[in-house]
Amino acid sequence: xxxxxPPEHAAPPPELTPSRVRFWMVCALILAxxxxxxxxxxxGLFPDxxxxxxxxxxxxxxxxxxxxxxxxxxxxxxGEFALGxxxxxxxxxxxxxxxxxxxxxxxxALPPVLGTCIxxxxxxxxxxxxAAGIGYLIGLVTFKTVGDYLAIITLGFNMIIVNAIxxxxxxxxxxxxxxxxxxxxxxxxxVCALLTLGLLRNLIQSSFGRVWVSIRENxxxxxxxxxxxxxxxNWAFTIAAAFAGLxxxxxxxxxxxxxxxxxxxxxxxxxxxxxxxGGMASLSGSxxxxxxxxxxxxxxxxxxSAFAPQLAEWRMLISPLILIIIMLTxxxxxxxxxxxxxxxxxxxx
Amino acid sequence: xxxxxxxxxxxLVLAGCKPTAKELKIGVSAxxxxxxxxxxxxxxxxxxxxxxxxxxxxxxxxxxKQVKVRFILEDDEDxxxxxxxxxxxxxxxDKVLAIVGSYTSKCSNAGAPIAEASGIPVVSPWSTNPNxxxxxxxIFRACFIDPFQGRVVAQFATSKLKxxxxxxxxxxxxxxxxxxxxxxxxxxxxxxxxxVGFETYNTKDTDFSAQLTKIKGSNPEVLFLPNYFNxxxxxxQQARKLGLTAVMLGGDGWDNPELVKLGxxxxxxxxxxxxxxxxxxxxxxxxxIAKYKARFGLVPDAAAALTYDSANLILKAVATAGxxxxxxxxxxxxATVGFQGxxxxxxxxxxxxxxxxxxxxxxxxxxxxxxxAVNP
Numbered sequence: 001x002x003x004x005x006p007p008e009h010a011a012p013p014p015e016l017t018p019s020r021v022r023f024w025m026v027c028a029l030i031l032a033x034x035x036x037x038x039x040x041x042x043x044g045l046f047p048d049x050x051x052x053x054x055x056x057x058x059x060x061x062x063x064x065x066x067x068x069x070x071x072x073x074x075x076x077x078x079g080e081f082a083l084g085x086x087x088x089x090x091x092x093x094x095x096x097x098x099x100x101x102x103x104x105x106x107x108x109a110l111p112p113v114l115g116t117c118i119x120x121x122x123x124x125x126x127x128x129x130x131a132a133g134i135g136y137l138i139g140l141v142t143f144k145t146v147g148d149y150l151a152i153i154t155l156g157f158n159m160i161i162v163n164a165i166x167x168x169x170x171x172x173x174x175x176x177x178x179x180x181x182x183x184x185x186x187x188x189x190x191v192c193a194l195l196t197l198g199l200l201r202n203l204i205q206s207s208f209g210r211v212w213v214s215i216r217e218n219x220x221x222x223x224x225x226x227x228x229x230x231x232x233x234n235w236a237f238t239i240a241a242a243f244a245g246l247x248x249x250x251x252x253x254x255x256x257x258x259x260x261x262x263x264x265x266x267x268x269x270x271x272x273x274x275x276x277x278g279g280m281a282s283l284s285g286s287x288x289x290x291x292x293x294x295x296x297x298x299x300x301x302x303x304x305s306a307f308a309p310q311l312a313e314w315r316m317l318i319s320p321l322i323l324i325i326i327m328l329t330x331x332x333x334x335x336x337x338x339x340x341x342x343x344x345x346x347x348x349x
Numbered sequence: 350x351x352x353x354x355x356x357x358x359x360x361l362v363l364a365g366c367k368p369t370a371k372e373l374k375i376g377v378s379a380x381x382x383x384x385x386x387x388x389x390x391x392x393x394x395x396x397x398x399x400x401x402x403x404x405x406x407x408x409x410x411x412x413x414k415q416v417k418v419r420f421i422l423e424d425d426e427d428x429x430x431x432x433x434x435x436x437x438x439x440x441x442x443d444k445v446l447a448i449v450g451s452y453t454s455k456c457s458n459a460g461a462p463i464a465e466a467s468g469i470p471v472v473s474p475w476s477t478n479p480n481x482x483x484x485x486x487x488i489f490r491a492c493f494i495d496p497f498q499g500r501v502v503a504q505f506a507t508s509k510l511k512x513x514x515x516x517x518x519x520x521x522x523x524x525x526x527x528x529x530x531x532x533x534x535x536x537x538x539x540x541x542x543x544x545v546g547f548e549t550y551n552t553k554d555t556d557f558s559a560q561l562t563k564i565k566g567s568n569p570e571v572l573f574l575p576n577y578f579n580x581x582x583x584x585x586q587q588a589r590k591l592g593l594t595a596v597m598l599g600g601d602g603w604d605n606p607e608l609v610k611l612g613x614x615x616x617x618x619x620x621x622x623x624x625x626x627x628x629x630x631x632x633x634x635x636x637x638i639a640k641y642k643a644r645f646g647l648v649p650d651a652a653a654a655l656t657y658d659s660a661n662l663i664l665k666a667v668a669t670a671g672x673x674x675x676x677x678x679x680x681x682x683x684a685t686v687g688f689q690g691x692x693x694x695x696x697x698x699x700x701x702x703x704x705x706x707x708x709x710x711x712x713x714x715x716x717x718x719x720x721x722a723v724n725p
Contacts, residue, residue, distance in 0.1 A: 051441040052467075056434060163551075166522050175524035176429075176455055178480045182462070255433055257458040259524075262429055301438070305423060312424055316382040 022342040023201070027194050034190040041186075055186050059254060061294050062189035063247050066196045068274045069286040070243030075272075076281035077204060078236045079216025081147065084138070084154035085244050085271050087161035090263035091134050092127035092245025093252035094171055097180045099123045100253060106181055119183050120253075124192070127249030128242040134161070135241020139234035146219075158265055165260040176259030177252070184254040192250060196243055197283055201343050203239070204283075212236055213281075277323060279333030284340040289333065296322060372417045373409060373673055375663060376439030378450030378460060379656075380427035387605070388452055388475070389424070391653035394645050396420045396449070398637075399660040409664050412671045418664065425451050429459035436460040440467045446675050447471065447663045449656065454478030454524060461488045470679040472662055474655035477601075478524060482701030487679050489701040491659040491692070492624055492651075495525065498600045499532025499575070501622045501707045501723045506571045507540040509709075509721065510596060516546030516569040518560055518584060520576050523552060529575035529600050545569050561588050573598045578605040582612030589615055596620070604651050609715040616712045620720060624651040625692040626708045628719035634691040651692070658690035 040046060041055045067085065074082040100123050107116045142153050166174045203209050211232045214222040223229055252258045278289020300315045326334070377396050381389035400420050403409055408417040421443050425432040432451045439445045440463065447470045451457045457476035464471045465485050473481060473490040477498070482488045506512045515537050519530040534544050545567035548560035561584070564572065572588065572595040574581050585597050599621035609616050627638050627648050637657055641649040649657075663678065665688060670677035688695040695703045706724040710717045 047441075053434075053437040053441040056437040060430070060434070163522070173524070174522050174527060175478060175480065176458060178458055179484075182466075255430065255459055256462040257429060257455075259429060259455045259458075261455070298434070298438075301423065302442075305421065309422065312422065313381045313386075315424065316426070 019344050026342045030190060034187050038185055038187040057298055059186045059189050061290055062193040063250050064274060064290040065193045065287055066243055066247040067271050068290050069196055069200055069283055070240045071271055071275055072286050073236055073240045075275060078212045081151040082154045083151045083268055084158035086263040086267035087158035088131045088135055088241040088244035089248035090161050090165060092131040092248030093258050094165060095130040096123040096127040096249030097177050097252040097258060099126045100181055101179060107183060116183055120188055124246055124249045127245040131245025132238045132242035136238045139237030143230040143233055155265060158268060162260045162264050176257055178257050180252055180256045182256050184250045189250055192246060201283060276333055279336030281337050282335045282339055283343045285333055285335035288335055372419045374443055374445045375420050376445035376448040377420050377422040378425045378432055378435045378448060379422060380452055381424045383427040385427050388652045391650050392656045393422060395653040395656035396422060396660060398640060399657055403664060410668050411673055425456050427453055429455050432456040432460045433463060436463040440469050446673055447678055449659045454481055457481045461485055469675050470682055472659040474659040475652055489682055491655045493705060493707060494702055495528035496532040498622050499529045500536045502598050503533050503536035503540055504723060505709050506598060507542050510571060512542060512570040514543050514545050514569045515571045515573060516564045517573045518548045520552050521549035526575050533573050555583060557584050557587050561591050565591050565593050569595050571596050571598055575600040577602040578608040585612060585615050601651055619712050620709055622707050623710050625654050626710050626719040633689050637691045654691040658692055662688060
């Protein structure tokens with residue numbers, strides 16, 4: 001029996017496949033661009049080309065990529081319709097804000113770069129843990145529901161989280177949380193976004209991810225094959241919530257002020273719009289959707305303010321119109337179910 | 350192919366900033382879309398008026414020459430995250446010298462750290478939350494802060510209406526309502542009154558009968574409703590239906606013509622505190638109101654008046670500083686004494702909060718009538 005086939009579940013040897021090389025090359029390239037970009041903006045070099053406004057937009061794009069990619073896990077790969085993502089973001093944002101202001105010393109009391117790194121790791125770790133915990137609990141409650149019912153329940157949880165924070169006086173209640181130190185910069189967001197994409201890319205191709213896709217394609221068949229649907233869904237909720245918490249933690253320490261209303265269903269809708277614009281079940285789509293949406297809004301702002309200031313209020317009308325046109329001509333979004341090569345773990349996968 | 354076209358978009362952003370002639374640029378961050386876009390429109394109108402006024406006279410005097418002024422207005426959508434982006438754009442791309450805005454406190458709180466770090470002076474026309482200016486050197490406001498309004502109404506209720514008992518019904522989910530309600534409760538008690546009811550609801554509730562029935566049980570002489578104009582008429586209608594006879598009081602959230610359109614007769618005989626009144630006896634205000642009416646066909650609301658004052662505060666500071674430098678403008682602003690604005694005289698006593706008066710307005714036959722002025 002020399003031709004015995006290898007067992008199905010055997011892990012492939014950790015060889016340097018072309019896609020893996022590509023992935024690391026893209027990561028290295030982005031970091032190699034991000035570091036000098038951050039340093040030169042901080043130092044005020046080339047103020048006309050590299051100004052903090054562009055860096056601010058890139059930072060927002062990075063944070064939104066984390067949000068949209070993690071929501072893609074639930075809405076794209078697991079095939080559910082979750083409407084509570086901004087709620088997890090709020091949990092992460094408030095946890096990080098509390099840790100940074102009440103529990104940790106300020107960055108000034110620590111060594112310059114290392115201190116900020118330690119603070120970021122602790123606050124973001126706390127944010128992810130807290131959001132994951134809440135995500136796990138919500139997953140437990142909702143495991144029996146699917147489709148529209150799950151959408152309503154997650155929407156309900158989003159409202160509960162926002163209203164609960166509004167009534168917590170020690171985090172500022174409806175007045176918002178002021179005085180958060182600015183620990184997040186573009187570089188930190190770029191690293192977190194790459195980590196998120198790398199983790200999700202591998203996770204989706206792992207047995208976990210395949211189970212999610214099998215549930216999406218046919219839940220009954222998946223269950224017959226021995227998949228524990230409740231467990232797999234709960235994992236997806238926990239992981240997606242953790243990354244939303246990460247984005248929230250970055251957000252709080254970038255904006256230095258958070259208010260519960262920023263995390264209501266309108267924020268969730270914004271994340272959904274970027275997700276559907278980019279395309280479901282595609283990490284590349286999540287990136288492209290965020291970049292396209294953010295640039296579209298800012299581009300309209302700049303063009304209108306430079307050439308037609310009297311039309312500035314039409315921005316909120318023109319941009320959704322462009323979205324509608326894109327969705328009518330490309331129902332699957334810009335990159336639905338397709339992946340750029342560096343985000344594909346294996347050739348042909 | 351499509352993807353490659355998308356990649357060219359950032360270049361267009363750069364192309365969008367066309368070179369401009371030598372002029373003085375001042376940014377404006379206002380919610381011209383979103384839930385309070387009416388406020389944004391008032392701001393836009395007032396800014397257009399200021400810009401035309403100053404440029405008709407040749408511009409602002411900077412040192413020995415006159416420079417034309419251009420206001421760059423951006424929409425912050427009444428969202429903190431958009432305000433942060435707008436402040437970044439105005440400061441770093443448009444290179445403005447100073448900023449008028451933003452309007453709601455949550456937006457100003459998101460924009461303020463950016464302006465503070467860049468050393469750009471900001472005058473917020475409308476943000477009444479104390480946190481906005483606290484601990485900041487470059488952030489000013491043209492309006493009074495929430496606690497002051499709670500005190501004005503408490504003072505009015507105890508001294509003018511001679512009320513002994515009062516109750517409050519407020520939106521617990523909004524910082525504005527909550528702030529004023531708490532100060533009113535404390536000040537009213539301090540001035541010898543008694544709070545017999547302190548009830549709450551949540552934004553967008555439409556049935557207040559449970560809370561109002563409870564308040565009716567203690568039969569207060571005044572009922573303080575520090576809520577927005579779109580909810581107050583409903584609350585008063587329901588209160589009158591339940592037989593509550595108390596005089597209704599409110600804050601500047603009442604200041605909108607919609608208040609009497611929605612409420613009708615039921616609004617008559619009630620009072621609210623405000624930043625200014627169109628009937629106020631003040632030459633600056635009279636000129637402003639006449640011009641605004643002629644140009645836009647509307648009586649200016651407080652947001653328009655405060656925007657007009659904010660922009661003029663900055664222009665005066667530029668002239669006083671004598672140079673187009675943000676730091677010098679900030680110092681000149683902080684040293685402002687007795688600036689004559691539409692909304693009264695403004696003096697900055699060290700911090701970013703002005704020392705200024707308030708007015709109490711009575712609703713009579715569907716009109717807002719100036720009742721009295723209250724000074725701190």
